[in-house]
Amino acid sequence: MGRVVGIDLGTTNSLVAFVENGAPVVIRDKSGDGLVPSVVSIGGEGTVYVGREAQRRLLTDAQRTAYSVKRFMGKGREDVRHEEEHFPFRVSGEAGGVVRIGLGDKEFTPPEISAFVLRDLKRRAEDFFAQQGEFDNEVDRAVITVPAYFNDAQRTATRDAGRIAGLEVLRIINEPTAASLAYGLDKRHTGLIAVYDLGGGTFDISILRVEDGVFQVLSTNGDTHLGGDDIDVLLMDTILGDRVRTPEDVQAVRQAVIQAKWDLSERDETTLNGRPFTRAAFEALIAPVVDRTIGPVRQALADAGLAPSQIDEVVLVGGSTRIPLVRRRVEEIFGKRPHSELNPDEVVALGAAVQADILVTGNREMLLLDVTPLSLGIETMGGVVSKIIMRNSTIPASGSELFTTAVDNQTAVDIHVLQGERELVADNRSLARFKLRGIPPMPAGLARVQVQFQIDANGILSVTARELRTDVEQTIEVKPSYGLTDEEVERMLLDSFEHAEADFAARLLIEARNEAESVIQATEKSLRNPDFAAIEKDELAPGERQKIESVMAGLRMVLNSKDRETIQKWTHALNDATQHLAEVIMNRTVKAALSGKSVNDV
């Protein structure tokens, strides 16, 4: 048996974690980075790049590079038509069928693209275990997280991605619930918890009651199309205007916009497009996006039968909760300051690792009881939905419906399964259509076929049927409306072995680039420190800043070269040039901490 991990497969970034000596740990690369950007790029020669390297290729080869693919998981072609203009890659697919993403001369389904990211995480974990000197370092099983508000098709697509990546998916769990598991580890919590999870592409709110180690979700709500991406698009629109640009230019603007967004979480002003950009202007622009989270929060509270003031603790999850406006809104809604002790980017992966550990060890200290986010129903006469399992039912959940025949000797019935809260079929999500066959011939209305719907602990549906008069089990062929068949998944698993990953030399080069980039980012952060002017005046030697800037510029120049040694030489040079500055900042932090004074993020 191989190793087991927990994976947060995010819209923007993905992470892998495992449990070591009873505590979950994020697995990092050589430069200490736990995040793998959920970006996949296909080189001209067919090589697959994942993560930071793929992200860099957005600036050189945007049309062969896919990001935010989580937004397309479990979707049909029609669902995404309105937003494909924002992406550099081709979006296609047959009407009524699953979305396809074109990169170069190849086409992929969203689960296949996600599988590349998962495969990269799997290898990252295997490399790590091998370095630890573990004999058994193969990673073959994983718990993967999804937004709580993901529907059946989106969950199934995520599980398919895991299978295509060669992983046995032990369990699909909800991101906010995973986060609560990670938070619940150190303290014996008892009480009502709200988890507010605003990530790169999705928003979730979950209300939980925690008692005796049982994490029971009372209600959940959200929007699988709301997150940091929407903020980026808003900012990009203000800069891009109507001018036609190359896809690479658009990506450069996107990166500048993201940098400005990050800056404004720490400072009151930054520059964007060469002009000053204040936090106030930023907040005025994004307020409508942030306010879209309020409705789901109120609905979740109402469904749990709770008033905001009854919530004992509020937990923030997802990178977008670093935005001060988001924190203020959450505080306004609940009337209390939210928790953010754990890194909001990492907490979901940590929880996934805990759940994976529970499943393989049978440890009964903690138990997670989640709910299904959307009601499940079937189409009845007149295009109306008849609900069979209500939203916020604890899973696993089951429900049944009796069917009969309309004409004599009818041997089959068509059944249309839907998910959603609306009354009319057309307003809900079509999950599957199937034909119930093998009903024994008898006069109309005599057959009594009981169809049993079972939602398992992953939130995924299965259907069985039985004719009650004859007690004959019916065969059901479920054709997912926007999913892959088992055969397709199997074929994709085989195909995936044919895609070349970067070879050993190329991987070393990529590692060198990643390290160079993380040193550049750390340096930039130091230079942008709000106290930097004072630090420079008091403690830096004349010309020290200029030296740092020129070495950093030099490293940037060679970053995209293929010469690994040159990149490493410049990386070391930048490390040396910033060593004194790093010491100065560290000393100030220590001094401030000792005097009890709060310091800005250093």
Place this chain on the structure above:
Amino acid sequence: MASSTTPTLQVCRDCGGGAPIDAHFCPQCTKILSLGRHGDYFAFLGLPRKLNVDPAELERRFRDLSRQFHPDYFYNASPAERRASLERSSYLNDAYRTLKNPVSRVEYLLEVEGLAAKGPAGTTEREGFSRASVPPALLEEVFALNEELDEIRDARAGGTPAEQWKPRLERARVPIDAKRAAHEADVQALSGRWDALVDAGAPGADRRRILESLRQRILERNYINNLLAGIERELNG
């Protein structure tokens, strides 16, 4: 659903031994029992068939049983045990959900006592009062309300501004709200009487009368809720 001869035993599919109907694990081989023959929601949770349920007690039993047969703990077990854990957990979750809510608890009791106010739990066959047939006890209120609603609709069609018809609509719902409050009190009182009869081991005929009254109240209550939902739609529409 309810049969006259209530079964008291189930069979372990693993070892073939017999087990009490409300057991979750086989007393012989200790394996989780598949959900074949089983007790009703009350028996499953180990509760008497009474209508006043201590919420804390219900929560505690739900958590305890979840800890015993949640699929998380059967990941390494045989396929049959995994299946049993899935089915038993689903049934537990349905039982918990049904008994937690006081209204669905009454409806469920009526169902297991053979007086369903609606179709069997988990199915969507529904009966009861249709929109056309007004429960006799509500005739007066419904008649007055419909008259008022007609006038308000005419006024709206004639262009009367919302600030004039909205307060009228609000006033129209006052007697209906009062009826609902009275019904809730009735159901509460009847529930207490039912529990007392259960405790006293009272004869079937006495129980039957209480159940009939409860059934009537629940059907009327559903009708009232439909009326109130209709007013809500008018207010927002």
